[in-house]
Amino acid sequence: MILETPAQRRALLDRSKTVAMVGASANPLRPSYTVFSYLRTQGRFEVTPINPTIAAIDGVKAYPSLAAYAAERGAPDIVDVFRKPSEVAELAREAIAAGAKAIWFQYGVINPQAIELADAAGLDVVVDRCMKVESARFNGGLATNGLNSGLITSRRRA
């Protein structure tokens, strides 16, 4: 199903542990590196780069494909996608084949066919959102920068 509300995204992040990041770059100037590094150093997720052109990022072994990842590590909870929109329909098929529970399309990665494929296969789908930003929205990170988290609560954070 396509997750459109903050509560749905929060629930997805809460129930997920393993993240296969397709298109993760080892170049510190690239947005994908920023997200990779953030999610890894937060310690909440096991993040793995999926990129045939590199062996590892910051000591974390990279896999050439989702199939290679799944063969060794099993189905990922979330496939996080940093790729050109035109290339992601095929990627959605690979994510389905790898048994992924959810597919997360980063900012600007919008491909209606890929969304429909993943949704029809029963994956949770997040579109045009950043996994770093959404994690930070719920863990208080956004608020440290004066960004509108949208959170209103009188409960103390556990």
Place this chain on the structure above:
Amino acid sequence: MQDRQFGFATRAIHAGTPPDPVTGSRVMPLYQTAAYVFGSTEQAAELFQLRSYGHIYSRISNPTVAAFEERMASLEGGLGAVAFSSGLAAQLGVVLSLAQNGDHLVCSQNIYGGTITQFTVLLKRLGIETTFVPADDHAAIAAAVKPETKLLFAETIGNPAGTIADLKALAGIAHDAGIPLVVDNTFASPYLCRPIEYGADIVTHSATKFISGHGTVIGGVVVESGRFPWDNGRFPLLSEASPGYHNKVFTETFGEYAFLMRARAEILRDVGAQMAPMDAWLLLLGLETLPIRMEAHVRNARAMAEFLDKRPEVEWVSYPGFASHPQHKLAEKYLPRGAGSIFTFGIRGGREAARRFIDALELWSHLANVGDMKSLVIHPASTTHSQLDGDELRKSGVAPESIRLSVGLEDADDLMWDLDNALKAAVRATENAPA
């Protein structure tokens, strides 16, 4: 967590301030600290590279200030906010985030005199030129945009003449030209008008006014919608490698947060005009009562305008809530809850009568501020707009006999008693003076 769109009053009290996770303190603690201890060298490096969220140094961010910023972003319907030490610093922050030497701005001429001076003198010295146009002359605004123009600036309710900006039309002109509409919303406050809902991209405030509400703080804030396409080719400061921050391309790294991140990580950091934590704490307190204060401000302002309108000593009242005001229709459209509590009127007898009127007041405070609980009065031509020459003065809507009122929350009867006495004293004295 449940999905709910909370109302304005709820957000005015709660946004940005969940209970303190460490102590459970229900009030946002005052984090009166200059710097923050890092958890490790790795964490410090991540913070400096803008790869994780956290505080480094209070010139860049502070938890109490951040709570104020988030609350303002929530109330204006924005993506986020950056607080500054004053309203003028906030709008300078917007300009410096988008423009550099050789660039150009288009600005409504019906605005605060201090802004006109900042743009025509300070920015000009930095190589940024501004073209001023009447806020209601949409053809002239569109014609003033050049290839190097970076923004269109206007005030929701112009200071002091009460000119109401046609926000939807201005947003259309700006977006057709590929530039953002920047709106100073100080005189309306987000309770009376939220410019982002009408297409504005950036909203600025002097938080000193209604946001504080008590005249205790000098502060400013910038709120951004997150909707403007900063990668449209017109904003290299955001869409090209920034030598000020490890050659980061802000639009690539931060997506919709590009403007806000650069405004903080580069501009606030380098200009050093940050808000003090104590000031943010007071502003958070002020915001909690913004909805009920604005209702009462609007009610009292209408009572004063109607009172003055009937007086023989008064030549004219420029109050956008009156059908006779040139922008009354716009006021009804953009300010349905009321046209604010700041307006001008002209006293019979010109500058001299205006002077006598102000000197005869007992309860109204004669000072250079607006948006206080206390009722305030000033003579713009000799004070807030005195840097302007005769032509600029007339263009910004200030006449020699103009008196600006900021109607506070005292008993309306007491305020009218004071106005009554001062009007009589001023006009009687002026008319009895030897020719």
